[in-house]
Amino acid sequence: MEMRSIKGTNDIMEPEINKWHYIEKLARHLFESYGYQEIRTPIIEYTNLFKKSIGQATDIVKKEMFTFKDRGSRSIALRPEETASVVRAYLEHKLYKKSKSVKLYYVGPMFRSEKPQAGRMRQFHQMGVEAIGSYDPYLDAEIIALMYNITTEIGLRNFNILLNSLGCPKDREHYRNVLKQELKEELKNLCQDCKQRYNTNPLRILDCKNPHCKKIIKKLPSPIEYICDVCRQHFEKVKESLKAIGVPYTVNSRLVRGLDYYTRTIFELTHSKLGAKNAICAGGRYDNLVSSFGGPKVGACGFAFGIERLIMATEAEKIELKGKERNSIYVAVINEEVKNEAYKIVNEIRNQRIKAYIDYQDRSLKAQMRQANKLQSKFVIVVGEDELKKGKVVLKDMEAHTQSEISKKDLVPILKEKLS
Ligand code: HAM
Numbered sequence: 001m002e003m004r005s006i007k008g009t010n011d012i013m014e015p016e017i018n019k020w021h022y023i024e025k026l027a028r029h030l031f032e033s034y035g036y037q038e039i040r041t042p043i044i045e046y047t048n049l050f051k052k053s054i055g056q057a058t059d060i061v062k063k064e065m066f067t068f069k070d071r072g073s074r075s076i077a078l079r080p081e082e083t084a085s086v087v088r089a090y091l092e093h094k095l096y097k098k099s100k101s102v103k104l105y106y107v108g109p110m111f112r113s114e115k116p117q118a119g120r121m122r123q124f125h126q127m128g129v130e131a132i133g134s135y136d137p138y139l140d141a142e143i144i145a146l147m148y149n150i151t152t153e154i155g156l157r158n159f160n161i162l163l164n165s166l167g168c169p170k171d172r173e174h175y176r177n178v179l180k181q182e183l184k185e186e187l188k189n190l191c192q193d194c195k196q197r198y199n200t201n202p203l204r205i206l207d208c209k210n211p212h213c214k215k216i217i218k219k220l221p222s223p224i225e226y227i228c229d230v231c232r233q234h235f236e237k238v239k240e241s242l243k244a245i246g247v248p249y250t251v252n253s254r255l256v257r258g259l260d261y262y263t264r265t266i267f268e269l270t271h272s273k274l275g276a277k278n279a280i281c282a283g284g285r286y287d288n289l290v291s292s293f294g295g296p297k298v299g300a301c302g303f304a305f306g307i308e309r310l311i312m313a314t315e316a317e318k319i320e321l322k323g324k325e326r327n328s329i330y331v332a333v334i335n336e337e338v339k340n341e342a343y344k345i346v347n348e349i350r351n352q353r354i355k356a357y358i359d360y361q362d363r364s365l366k367a368q369m370r371q372a373n374k375l376q377s378k379f380v381i382v383v384g385e386d387e388l389k390k391g392k393v394v395l396k397d398m399e400a401h402t403q404s405e406i407s408k409k410d411l412v413p414i415l416k417e418k419l420s
Pocket of ligand 1 (some may be wrong): 261
């Protein structure tokens, strides 16, 4: 049997992994500065958790979950997303008793059995936030601002924040009926999927990419036309708060989401160079999810970035992620006689928690320099016989293309200073 990874999954390694480290570090820093704390939930959950939260009639639950039976014949799923898991943990640990406002973030793999294509993986990674405990529209705006700040901090420019409101469950029910009424005559002309959606989840029809359906959808009213006054005021406040802090957005009254738990504000951050799967980040309010699981009545809002798509967008915009910065040392060994000394030097450098490499392949100096470049080393220390006799080594600056002889005993303090 040929050993290969499963289609739609990826090995993430050098040099790509540097981008992941950079993005995750930046996101963690920003999440924490907005008051979020990390949560790590299990990758497996009872399938029912997702059925009850994402919705029985959604594509994710109907056809995209990886599920299996455990030995007790209980259905287990690989998590397709993490909002449901966070809400489960919030209830299981009664976090609402500890604080009125709970802000949690996560970074990790999710699983959806979709047909693999660019930007659509079976194992992909999300980094997201969930703020549970408030109905305040300022919170929606703060969360959208956090999403915006991460995106701009990474350096992306060709993106758009799409915003809409689905209203409260009553409004959604109202709109659902209007939609069904409006579509009654056209039902025969809709695609097979939409015919099904008509009965199970008519809102999803708005998101259909079939050209015939698209023509029909164009003539339909939007959910926002049917939201109540309270939900309208909430939406106005979200928009006002975003304007106040200079976060750009476009209202897209046709925006709907593929998960059923949303109420009121929904949003997506799309990138113009990603093709069909262009949402890098998405989220919204889910004010009824906690109580629908038997918990207290509390408002909640969150988002999740797809890390693969985020990286694809940086590549499309030719953004060099700063994570690639040269920050390591390469200790080059001229010959076997000086190897012991070089070995001690690399150990001393590593003891200061500075990333350092040494050659164990007996390569020529030229080959070692090439390797140092490949490894993005900032300095190469050449340990040569003549210099060692004088108690010195050569320090080559790989960016400035300069070199100097320095005393061995000054080496570590100098490196510490230069890399700080
Ligand atoms: P979602 O729209 O299903 O929302 O996923 C969020 C993001 O994950 C997408 O915008 C996309 O970037 C990425 N993504 C989704 N599926 C795939 C895939 N098959 N391959 C690659 N990337 C993918 C949620 O998951 C919600 N839990 C977001 C949320 C958090 N809402 C409230 N809080």
